[in-house]
Amino acid sequence: MTTIDPGAELKARIAEIKERFAIESAGGKLTVRRDDGLYRHLEVEMPKSSAYWFEVMTWPGALAITGHTGSHIFRRDEDMLLFFRTCMGPGPDWKIDTRYWAEKVQPDGIGSTGVQSYAEDRVKAYIKQAAQEAEADHPGLLAEVEEELFSRYSKADLETEAGAKAALAAFEFDGFRFDTAGWEFTEYDYWFLYTCQALAWTVAQYDARVQVAA
Incomplete structure (x- = not known):
């Protein structure tokens, strides 16, 4: 088997989803509903449609995202915004370590994380x-x-x-x-990859907002 390359497929899918998210998030609005230490409630509205929205909530040791992205809960560090910020690195061209982020997703009651789907x-x-x-x-x-x-x-x-x-x-x-x-019978789920873009964008928008406020 030499012509089927899951790694190359993943790179192409990420590039496609990143481009789609960049288009859909242009003009997006971040509203901070709560910003109390590690307790945060961030709401994002995207201009394409009223159906395109998601929320990010953090509390000590966890971050949840829900909305048109689907729903995932991540656990790793006390401050999960700091965790993602550190993973992404500085500058506007954020870096996403898909495998590493996927490892932080918590399974649901039947043991599924929604990270992988049948290819x-x-x-x-x-x-x-x-x-x-x-x-x-x-x-x-x-x-x-x-x-x-x-x-x-x-x-x-x-x-x-x-x-x-x-x-x-x-x-x-x-x-x-x-x-x-x-x-390889499975691949990263489309909406999980989209969620990674949404999280990176949200962290960048939140940081820019905090810097302006300071």
Whole structure:
């Protein structure tokens, strides 16, 4: 597997989301509802639509964000705005360590953090590439894969991670079976990546507001 690069995919997705957020946040308004030490309530309205808003709240040891970004709770340091500020570094071109920030998200009652989601397009690309590479040794494999996994009449469920793994485990043709070792079935969720941009923007806006007030 040489043509599928999850790392490159992530960089491209982050660049796309960063560009989208820059457009949507232009003219955005930060309102400080509460600013009492480590207890803060920050509200953001974005001009694109009345539906585009989010809130950031902090208390000792935690930060919560909710709104059109989705909802996440981060825990790491006593002052979570300071945590994100330190991670981002100085200057207007903030840096986001996606993996590190993701590690600070708290799971919900069923153990999910909402950070990762099933990478359907990537898994389909893995399947097609593996079949193409093995076609010479197993003539007819590509046609069988198309019929059994991709056709409209297929019973395979490639829309969920569990369904895809079950379908791949069950597939066999002329001695060929899929070897999924090394396949990455998940990717960072789109709205988690968007949330990272929202948090970085909010910290920068809050800091600028505090500096002006000082």
